[in-house]
Amino acid sequence: MMKFFAMGGYARYLWPCYLLTALVVGLNIRWALRSLRSAQAEARRRIERVKAAS
């Protein structure tokens, strides 16, 4: 197992690459879902306002 994590002496370059990738992949999912949820909430509020006004 230690041999796997050592990656033949390249661990200090290789694992940061994978960590950065996980971060970018995760952040993009978070940003996309947050953007959609806020647009949906805004649209729902708008529909409620129109309903209340009519």
Place this chain on the structure above:
Amino acid sequence: MAWVWFHRFGSPPHFYRLATRLTPWFAWPAALLCVAGLVGGLVLAPPDYQQGDGFRIIYVHAPAAWLSLMVYVVMAASAAVGLIWRMTVAYAVSASCAIIGASFTALALATGMLWGRPMWGTYWEWDPRLTSELLLLFLYLGYLGLRNSIDDVGRADRASAVLAIVGVVNVPIIHYSVVWWNSLHQAPSVMKFGRPTMPAAMLVPLLLMLAGFTAYFVALLLIRSRGELLRRERNARWIGDALGATAPGKV
């Protein structure tokens, strides 16, 4: 008649419903392909005869670099469709691409630097491939900056579309930079005419990662485009029906 599908695809309510339905069909295969690619790349593939285990950075660097180029092409193509046919959906897709493309271009540069240090002895060199990829990051940032600096969405769409279309000339320059000029960066080993120069045990995990990242991008783009459409079509009647199909808090 042949264009009916095209105009149907460009209808915001139709696209919104289609995007909602298609997202899981890209998201789940993306996850499975990436897990398979990671196991293949980190565990099953043999070490490279020159670079040892250091070559395994390719399994995240190449997919990030691939997305940086592909996302730009999608962004520019949809911007062109938006400009020509004045399609809201096309502009929404184009605007949704920018932040995804910028983040993966930055990732490609960062992982490339971390790979370059042990292999070339330096994190950065003003090499044609690295410099043109950095220019791509500036194009994405310029696109985002231009959009944010214009309040009117229609004007922002048109101005940023022109920038995206002009900037697409950089994409073939990036790809062929290692062929046209002397470069520290290795020549293409997968995306080229003829047979790939990698053995199957190394190549298959890379292809799985490339397919996984592509499916992941499509899923992200569908989610982001739906949000963009809701903001652009805020007064449209179809939004009530579309939101009625999803419970509050669910996407």
